[in-house]
Amino acid sequence: MDKKRFTISVFTEDVVGILNRVSIIFTRRKINVESIAASESEIKNIYRYTIVITETENQVKKVVGQLEKQVEVVKAVFHTDSEIVHQEIALYKIKTGVLASGGNAEKIVRSHNARVLSVETEFSVIEKTGHKEETQQLFDELQPFGILEFVRSGRVAITKPMKTLSSIVLQLEELVKN
C-alpha cells in the first residue's frame, strides 16, 4: 500500500501528560510526526491536536484506533488533504533595508499576499499564511535577500465531513449517564 499524507485530529481532555500518551502511539511504530499543533477546541476543556504524518492508510487506521483507545482521548479521526481545509503560518525575519530599498523584495512580499507584521530599524518581520508549499515558495524567493530567521507553525486543519464535536461529546456524555 502506498504512503500518503494524512492529517489526524485528536480530541482530548485537558490533562497533564496527554501529549506524551498521544506521541507514544507514533514513536512505538517509528512513525515520524511531520507537524503537530495543539489548542483548545470549540468546547471548553477539550483540546484538539492536529498531527500530520505520511503513512499507509492501513497503518493510519491502526494508529487512530490506538489513539482513541487512550482513556483521555475523546475522539480521533484521520483525513486526507482533500477532506480538510488546512493552513500553516510562517514568519520571516529579514533586514529592513532590503524591504526599504524599493527593490524586488517588497514586490515579492506583496505578490504573495504576505503581510509586514513589524518594522524595526534593523529588521522586519513578515507573516504569510497558507499551505506549506506556499510558505515555502515565499521562503525560496526571499532567500537571495537573506533570511535572518524563519519559523513555520504546525498545520491546523478543519475537517469537511464530520459530525460536530459537540454532538459527539453530547453522545458520549449520555453514555456515561446511562
Added chain:
Amino acid sequence: MENLAIKTNIRKQLMTGSQAVVHSLIAEGVDLIFGYPGGAIMPVYDALYDVEDKITHILTRHEQGATHAAQGFARATGKVGVCLATSGPGATNLITGIADAQIDSTPLVCITGQVTSHLLGTDAFQETDIIGISMPVTKWNFQVTRAEEIPFALAKAFFIAKSGRPGPVLIDITKDAQFETLHFDYKPFKGMRSYVPTPKLNLDKVKEAATLINSAKKPFVLFGQGVLLARAEKEFKEFIEKAGLPSAWTIMGLSALDSDHYLNVGMLGMHGNYAPNKLTNECDVLIAIGMRFDDRVTGDLNRYAKQAKVIHIEIDPAEIDKNVKTDVAVLGNAKESLKALIDLVIKKEHKDWLENFRKLEKEEYNEVIKKELNPKAKLMSMGEVINKINLYSNQKNIIVSDVGQHQMIACRYAKFKQTRSSITSGGLGTMGFCLPAAIGAKMGMPDTQVIGIIGDGGFQMTIQELGTIFQFKTAVKIVLLNNEFLGMVRQWQELFFDKRYASTTMVNPDFQTIVKGYGIKVKKINKREHLEEAIKEMLSYEGSYFLEVMVGKENNVFPMIATGASVSEIRLK
C-alpha cells in the same frame, strides 16, 4: 458500592492523604495488597499499620514480585490486584509486571510514592519520572500532588483498571500529598465521556455473524482470555454446543472451557496443537472470540486463514483489523455478544468437519503426545510430570507456569476443569513470573491447590520470593523441571543456529539446600519410578512443597511453527 460511606464509616472525616489511600482501598473492597516499603511511601505504610485488621499487606522480596503476585491474585480471583512501592528504584522495579499486565489485560492498581512536589524535576534523591516511564505500559496513570485528589484518583483508577478491557493503572503520590490533610469523601467513579469501556452491542452485526455461522460448512472458533474476563464461560459453552463448533483456545484462553470438552480441539500457536493450527487454513468461517491474533498464534499473516470469512467478537475496537482483516466485527463484552448469538444460531453438529480434527489429533498423538507422555529415554520428560499431576489430582488445580519449554508443556498437557485455573505470562513471556504469581494466586484462592511449573532459569529470576512463601506460610506447590539449560532458547539454537549453545547452559546451585533454607519441604527425583510417589506426596502435603524433577536435558517441544512459517506448516518433529 452505594453504601460505601456506611461501610467505611468515615465519611467527611478529616484525615491525612496516606490515611485516605488506605480508606480508599477499603472502600474498594481491597483486603490484600502486595508491596515493598521505602522513604517516599512510608506515610502510607504507617497508615496501613492502623488497618491491619482490614488490609493484609504481603511483603514480597522485590517489587517485581509484588506486581506478579498481584497479577496472580487478579487472574485467579477476577479482582483488581493492588501493589505498593516507593519512588525511584521501587517504582521502576514494577515496570516488568506492569508491562506484563498491560499486554495480558490484567487489572492492577499500582500505587507509588514520589518525592515531595517541590522537588519534582530536580533529580531529587530517589526521584524517577515514573509517570513518563510507565505511560507506554499502563492503561492510565496519574500523579497526585494534593491530598484532596486522592479519593477521586483512586476511585477512577479502580474503575479504569477493571472496566472494559482491563489493564494496569499507576497512581504516583508525592510525599507531601500523603502528609497533607483532607476531608475524606469517597465516591465510586461512574465513568467519563472520553472513555467507553464497553462498546454498545450492535444487533445487526450479531445477525450478520449468525448468518455466516449458520451457513458455514467448516466453522472454527478461536477463543482467548476475553471469555474469562467477561465471565462468559457458560454462554461460550452453550454457544459452541448449540452450533456444533470445534473450538481452540489461545494460551490466554486456557481453562475457559473444560480441557476434555468434546468441542475443545486444543491450543493454537507456535507450540499449540496440530489440528487447530493446520485447520485454521481450511475452515470457511473463523470465529474469534476475545482474542487478538497475536503473531505467536497466527504465524505468517499473509498465509493465515485467507480462505475464511472472519468474525471477530471483541471488546477493544483497536483490535479489529489490527492483525487480521475482519468480515464481521461484533464489538462488545463477550458475555453479552454470545448471549445474543446463542438465540440466532441454528443447532448443528458438523460431524464430518470435527472428524478432520480427530484425524489430525491422532497423528499428533502418535508422533508427539504418546512419546512425550510415555518416553523411553532414561531421564524423564516434562510431559510425563504434568501428566502425573493430571492423574493424581482432581484436575481442579490452578496451574501457574513460568516461561519456556516447561510452560509450553504445562499449557499443552495440563488438564483444566475449572475456570481461571491457568495463569501464565502469555503476551510478554516474562521469565520469573511463576513463583510470585503462584503466591498471589494461592493467597487469592487459599482453598485451591496452586501448582507452579517452573524452569531452572526462570526460577532464579525471582527466587527471592521463597522468602515471601516462608514469611506468610503460603502453601504453594512448586515443580521445578530442571533440564540444566535455558531450554527454550537451547531448542532454537539446536534447530536454527546449528546447535551453537551460546550461554544457555546452566550451572546450577543445589536448589534443595536453598529451598530448604526457606523452611519449605523439598524433594528431588531423577528416576521415573519415584515420580508417582513424589507427585502424590506433594499433592497431599499441607504446606508449601518444592519438587525438583531432573528431566531430559535436550528435549524439544513439538509441534512447532517456525518463525515466519504459516500455521499450516506446523511441524510434528
